[in-house]
Amino acid sequence: xxxxxxxxxxxADVAPGDEYPHEEFGAGLRSYLIGLALATLLTAASFxxxxxxxxxxxxxxxxxxxxxxxxxxxHLVFFLHLTSGPDNTNNIMALAFGVLIVFLLFxxxxxxxxxxxxxxxxxxxxxxxxxxxxxxxxxxxxxKGVPMxxxxxxxx
Amino acid sequence: MLxxxxxxxxxxxQPIPLVAAALVGVVLLGVIAWVAVAGxxxxxxxxWITSVDHKRIGVMYVILGLVMLIRGFSDAILMRSHQALAYxxxxxxxxxxxxxxxxxxxxxxxxxxxxPFMIGLMNFVVPLQLGVRDVAxxxxxxxxxxxxxxxxxxxNVSLVVGEFARTGWWPSPPLSEVTYSPGVGVDYYLWxxxxxxxxxxxxxxxxxxxxxxxxxxxxxxxxxxxxxxTALASNMxxxxxxxILTATLAMLTLDRYLGFHFFTDEAGGNSMxxxxxFWAWGHPExxxxxxxxxxxxxxxxxxxxxxxxxxxxxxxxxxxAICLLSFMVWLHHFFTMGxxxxxxxxxxxxxxxxAVPTGVKIFDWMFxxxxxxxxxxxxxxxxxxxxxxxxxxxxxxVLLAIPPADFVLHNSLFLVAHFHNVxxxxxxxxxxxxYTYWFxxxxxxxxxxxxxxxxxxxxxxxxxxxxxxxxxxxxLGMTRxxxxxxxxxxxxWIVAASLGVIVMVFGVVCQxxxxxxxxxxxxxxRDVTGDPWDGRSLEWATASPPPSFNFxxxxxxxxxxxxxAIKQRAREQARLREEPxxxxxxxxxxxxxxxxxxFFATLVGFAMIWHIWWLAALGLAGAFATxxxxxxxxxxxxxxxADAVARINRRNRASRLEALQQARRKEAA
Numbered sequence: 001x002x003x004x005x006x007x008x009x010x011x012a013d014v015a016p017g018d019e020y021p022h023e024e025f026g027a028g029l030r031s032y033l034i035g036l037a038l039a040t041l042l043t044a045a046s047f048x049x050x051x052x053x054x055x056x057x058x059x060x061x062x063x064x065x066x067x068x069x070x071x072x073x074x075h076l077v078f079f080l081h082l083t084s085g086p087d088n089t090n091n092i093m094a095l096a097f098g099v100l101i102v103f104l105l106f107x108x109x110x111x112x113x114x115x116x117x118x119x120x121x122x123x124x125x126x127x128x129x130x131x132x133x134x135x136x137x138x139x140x141x142x143x144k145g146v147p148m149x150x151x152x153x154x155x156x
Numbered sequence: 157m158l159x160x161x162x163x164x165x166x167x168x169x170q171p172i173p174l175v176a177a178a179l180v181g182v183v184l185l186g187v188i189a190w191v192a193v194a195g196x197x198x199x200x201x202x203x204w205i206t207s208v209d210h211k212r213i214g215v216m217y218v219i220l221g222l223v224m225l226i227r228g229f230s231d232a233i234l235m236r237s238h239q240a241l242a243y244x245x246x247x248x249x250x251x252x253x254x255x256x257x258x259x260x261x262x263x264x265x266x267x268x269x270x271x272p273f274m275i276g277l278m279n280f281v282v283p284l285q286l287g288v289r290d291v292a293x294x295x296x297x298x299x300x301x302x303x304x305x306x307x308x309x310x311x312n313v314s315l316v317v318g319e320f321a322r323t324g325w326w327p328s329p330p331l332s333e334v335t336y337s338p339g340v341g342v343d344y345y346l347w348x349x350x351x352x353x354x355x356x357x358x359x360x361x362x363x364x365x366x367x368x369x370x371x372x373x374x375x376x377x378x379x380x381x382x383x384x385x386t387a388l389a390s391n392m393x394x395x396x397x398x399x400i401l402t403a404t405l406a407m408l409t410l411d412r413y414l415g416f417h418f419f420t421d422e423a424g425g426n427s428m429x430x431x432x433x434f435w436a437w438g439h440p441e442x443x444x445x446x447x448x449x450x451x452x453x454x455x456x457x458x459x460x461x462x463x464x465x466x467x468x469x470x471x472x473x474x475x476x477a478i479c480l481l482s483f484m485v486w487l488h489h490f491f492t493m494g495x496x497x498x499x500x501x502x503x504x505x506x507x508x509x510x511a512v513p514t515g516v517k518i519f520d521w522m523f524x525x526x527x528x529x530x531x532x533x534x535x536x537x538x539x540x541x542x543x544x545x546x547x548x549x550x551x552x553x554v555l556l557a558i559p560p561a562d563f564v565l566h567n568s569l570f571l572v573a574h575f576h577n578v579x580x581x582x583x584x585x586x587x588x589x590x591y592t593y594w595f596x597x598x599x600x601x602x603x604x605x606x607x608x609x610x611x612x613x614x615x616x617x618x619x620x621x622x623x624x625x626x627x628x629x630x631x632l633g634m635t636r637x638x639x640x641x642x643x644x645x646x647x648x649w650i651v652a653a654s655l656g657v658i659v660m661v662f663g664v665v666c667q668x669x670x671x672x673x674x675x676x677x678x679x680x681x682r683d684v685t686g687d688p689w690d691g692r693s694l695e696w697a698t699a700s701p702p703p704s705f706n707f708x709x710x711x712x713x714x715x716x717x718x719x720x721a722i723k724q725r726a727r728e729q730a731r732l733r734e735e736p737x738x739x740x741x742x743x744x745x746x747x748x749x750x751x752x753x754x755f756f757a758t759l760v761g762f763a764m765i766w767h768i769w770w771l772a773a774l775g776l777a778g779a780f781a782t783x784x785x786x787x788x789x790x791x792x793x794x795x796x797x798a799d800a801v802a803r804i805n806r807r808n809r810a811s812r813l814e815a816l817q818q819a820r821r822k823e824a825a
Contacts, residue, residue, distance in 0.1 A: 090368055101396045104483050105436055109429075112487055112495055116428050120494040 035078025042071045159767035160340065165318045170253060176230075177316040206746040208294035209704055210283050213301050215598055217276025218591065220301075224268040224308055225584070229664060231261035233657055236622070240654035242640035243647045251639045255322035256341065258637055260311065262325025263345060266441070267352060268308040270579070273587045274448045275304075275359055278387045281594060282363060284695035284702065285381045287372025287711040287718065290744060292365035295786065298750030300359040306754045307352025310761050314344040318765070321345040324637070326434050327408065329419035329427040334412050340765050346409050347761035353402050360394030363387060372694070374713035378472070381693040381717075382458075382465055385472050386451030389479040390444050396483070397440035404433040428493055435489040443482040445579070447475065449586030450517055453539045456589050457521050459689050460536040461528030464717055466520045474513035474520075481510040491562045500559040507557035511550055518543060533689070534608035538589035541616050542581050549577030552627070570630025573623045580619055588612070588667070595674075596688045600700045601681040607670035615663030621656030625649040684811045692720040699808040705743055705796060708805035709736040730820055732813055738802040742793040749786040753779050 046067045049060055076082040082091055167173060191197055204212055234257050238247040249257065283291055291297050314320040321341040323332045332342045367388045371380070380388075408430065410416040417425035458465040465471060487495060487503035495503075521543060530536065552574040556562050565571055588611075596602040629649035634641065641650075674681060687696040697719045698707055715721055726732055759775030762768075 097392065097396070100480075101483055105400065108484075108487075109432055109436065112432055112499055113426070113429060115495045115499050116432075116493060117426070119496050120428065121426065 031078055031081075035074055038074045038078070039071060042067050042074065157768075159763070159769070161317075161766040161768065165340075165766075166316060167319070170250075172234075172249070172253070173315050180312075201748075202746065205751050206298070206748045208290070208298045208744050208746055208750075210279050210291045210294065210297060211598065211702065211706075213297050214276045214278075214280025217272045217279055217301055217304070219276075220305055220308060221269055221271075221273030221276055221587065222591075224264050224272065225270075225587075226664065227312070228261050228265040228269050229660075231257050231264070233661070235261065236654045236657045239638070239641075239650050242638075243644075243650070244642050245640065247640055249639070252319075252322060254639045255637075256320040259321045259324050259341075259345070260314075263321075263349070264308075264311060266325065266445075267349060268304070268311065270445050270583045270587070271352075271356060272304055272308075274390070274445055274583065275300075275356070277452065277587070277590045277594065278363055278383075278390070278448055279359070280598060281590075281695060282384055282387050283366060283370075284597070284698070284706060285384050285693050286367065286370065287375060287694045287697075287707060287713065288366070288370045289706050289741070291362050292370055293362050294744040295747045295749055296358055297362055298747065299753050300355040300362065300750075302750040302754030303355030303358075303757055304352045306758045306761065307348040307355070309758060310344060310348040310351070310765070313762070314341070318344065326431075326438065329408065329411070329425075329430050330421050332408060332412075333420055335420075342408075342412065343765040346405050346412075347764050350402060350405055350409075351757050351761050353398055353405075356394060357398045357402070360391040360398065363391040364395060367391075372707075372711050372713050372718075375718065378469070379713055379716050379718065382454035382468065382471055382475075383448070383451035383693075385475050386447040386449075386454070389475045390447040393440045393444045393447070393479060393482060397437045397444065400433060401437040401441075404430060404437065407433075428490075431490050431493060432486075435486040436483075438489060439486040440482045442579075443478055446582045447478065449542075449582045450475070452586040452590040452593070453521060453542060454524075455693065456535045456539045456593050457524050459593075459691050460531045460533055460539075461525045462531075462690070463524055463528040464692070464720075466523035466526075468716065470516055471520050474516040477513040478510060481506060481513070485510055488557055488562070491559045492566045497559075504557050504559045504562075508554055511554050511557075514550060518547060533592075534603070534605055534612055535589040535593040537609065537612045538585045538592070541612070542585040542589075545581040545585075545616075545620070546578065549574060549581055553578060565630065567635050568630040569626045569634045569636055572636045573626035573630055576623050576626075580623075588615075593689070594695075596681075596683040597686075597695055597700050597702070599678075600683055601674065601678040602683055602688050604670050604674045604677060604681065607666050607673055611663050611666035611670055613663075614659055614666055618656050618658075618660030618663055621659055622653050623656075625652040625656070629653075685815045686808060686812070687719075687723075692717045694718050697722060699804075703801075703804045705741040705801065708738060708741075708801050726812075726816060727819070730816065732809055732816070735806075735809070738798040738805070740798045741796045741801055743796060745791060745794055747786065747789075749782055752782045756782065 046064055049055065049063045049067070052060075055063065076095070080091075082088060082095065084092070191200065204216065207213065234249065235254070238249045238254060241247045247254070279291070279297065283289070311320065318340040321327055321332070321337070321344065323337060323342060323345075327337075327342050327345055330336060367380070367384055407416070407418040411418050411420060411425070417423040419425050419427045419430040421427050454465055454471065485503060485507045487499060488507045491500050491504070521539075525540075532540075552570070556565060556571065556574055592603050592608055626649070629646050632643075632645055632649070634643070634646045634650075683700040686698055686700040686702075688700070689696070694707075694711055694713075695702075697711060711718060711722075722733065756775045756778035760772050760779070763771035763775060
């Protein structure tokens with residue numbers, strides 16, 4: 001459409017995938033190559049960590065999580081061209097909104113479903129189970145020596 | 157060859173749907189025959205069906221919404237009249253039919269009545285208010301509309317071929333799983349909603365892109381009209397929420413078609429997860445509908461009070477707060493399912509908090525009216541009635557947000573009355589306020605005020621008359637969706653509610669008569685200048701109906717209420733703006749892509765419902781081929797030469813100058 005040519009803000013707000021009019025071809029290529037190298041490195045590191053004996057075993061999932069988040073960051077910065085510049089406010093806002101919604105939905109669902117599963121789905125042995133909540137004992141009488149499956153002492 | 161489809165799918169033994177469908181079919185065929193004989197088919201194809209003009213698509217969305225609102229209302233008439241006859245009696249609808257009717261009523265009203273109406277208003281108004289020539293992706297817009305129409309068509313086909321879901325408008329498993337619903341009813345629901353849901357999602361992306369990227373020069377965010385803000389918030393919610401619905405229904409589809417166990421309550425499935433996910437979409441959906449409605453009221457109240465919107469910035473903040481909070485309250489739809497006190501407490505509080513920004517808006521609207529010269533036109537009447545009745549619905553909402561109260565009232569007719577109270581007074585009232593307000597912009601003549609006011613009063617009285625008894629009978633313990641009942645003290649209230657429906661029927665009739673009368677009197681009702689209401693935003697700066705390119709030159713915005721400033725200057729100086737230098741305008745070419753895609757999508761949907769696999773494959777291939785053909789098109793735009801643009805714009809300038817001079821002469825006399 002014609003108005004994009006005359007629009008004052010045509011270059012003010014560049015969407016992901018748009019060509020940067022001022023950027024040299026070489027610079028663009030370099031950014032992609034750095035991104036590719038970092039992404040490959042992070043992928044390789046994840047595979048290495050999963051099998052290694054160098055690290056303390058319980059730390060491995062944390063390391064994998066860290067690599068995964070770093071991987072997302074690399075993709076956003078080098079492939080989707082997300083920057084902190086003023087021309088990128090919309091994209092940052094969109095990302096923040098998306099992350100927030102995913103957090104609310106995912107976190108909320110896990111929290112809700114955990115409680116509902118516990119209250120409604122798990123089989124009850126020997127009596128009525130009390131709802132999973134603060135200040136109420138989880139089970140009428142926890143059996144000695146058997147680790148509790150859920151929660152353990154109402155810290156939810 | 158035809159999967160599960162046989163002659164037994166046609167309900168020959170049930171006269172009501174068959175007669176109703178035959179009647180509709182005859183009317184439909186009659187209209188098509190009339191159009192064909194009159195030779196209007198080429199015009200319809202060229203100017204409407206293949207149109208990618210956001211105004212035309214917006215109008216078609218609104219027409220779809222109007223027709224489907226009447227369709228859903230006919231279900232409501234059936235349910236109310238049936239219950240009035242079902243005290244210690246079987247009523248006249250057998251249970252399996254009654255179940256389909258309340259399911260269809262909810263599905264149609266939400267997905268095919270309210271949604272197309274609101275999306276239609278946004279489509280029509282937002283680009284005009286932003287001062288631009290079309291939405292960001294015009295052809296995608298056409299695809300969105302036609303996919304929505306496909307969904308509406310599939311739901312209505314279920315009336316005569318097969319059956320509709322008997323599960324309620326949210327198909328709760330395990331009832332909606334194959335074990336308990338082996339028929340095609342739930343499948344009709346699933347494919348209709350999935351196909352139209354894709355359309356809605358694309359429409360959301362389209363409008364968000366338009367608002368973020370395509371405003372007129374100088375139109376910063378905080379200079380946008382309030383309707384654009386609420387449209388932005390509503391479409392951001394569409395983008396965030398509709399994928400949840402699509403994924404959830406896809407999981408139910410996998411359960412039903414391929415023996416998965418997402419929601420089966422056996423083999424590791426959990427039906428409560430469906431409720432959780434469905435309402436994670438379902439509550440934002442309430443605000444997807446309500447936010448544009450708030451935008452309509454903001455425009456209408458400000459225009460007819462002759463004042464700028466009171467506390468514009470607080471309204472923007474309230475809109476964004478609602479946008480975010482709407483994602484934090486979904487559990488209140490299932491307080492009673494067993495999340496326990498902690499979870500219920502948190503979501504009960506967030507549900508109450510969301511009433512705060514809504515309350516801010518109510519006060520902003522009231523203060524906009526305060527001290528203004530209020531003109532009680534039809535759109536304004538709808539808006540004032542909204543302010544009054546919506547507060548009642550909001551108050552019962554805050555009551556239901558208290559989990560212990562909800563345990564008493566859950567699934568009762570009190571709840572039904574509550575959500576009809578908010579949805580009708582916000583969404584339906586806004587729909588008719590917006591319809592009357594922007595009708596002259598779309599067609600070049602205003603709607604008849606007398607019939608409009610008659611429609612308003614009948615609808616308002618009827619609506620209060622229907623739902624007040626339902627609040628009471630809900631408090632008396634009557635649950636929703638009862639096919640028959642035997643409690644004596646409920647009976648008078650149910651009869652009262654049914655009488656209210658009769659009053660509402662008069663409202664609907666007046667609305668139809670208003671349209672017919674207005675078309676016949678269109679020369680007297682003509683809007684010559686393009687600004688019939690003394691408006692304040694840019695859609696009134698162009699002719700009615702606007703030319704295909706909306707604005708001859710892009711308006712330059714220098715403050716809030718862009719058009720009001722231009723108009724005030726013209727009035728002070730007693731002349732119009734300098735005539736601009738006209739340039740040729742490039743506009744997107746019309747394209748049958750949307751219609752053809754929807755045709756194939758209808759085939760896919762129908763074939764999947766009836767397990768006709770080859771037809772489904774054919775439909776998918778056809779839709780993909782349509783996409784490829786469109787992607788390889790050579791010509792994208794056509795050019796309107798500068799002198800044509802000038803000619804069209806000068807005509808409007810001449811009538812505006814005439815009106816300006818007339819006003820001055822009147823002032824001098």
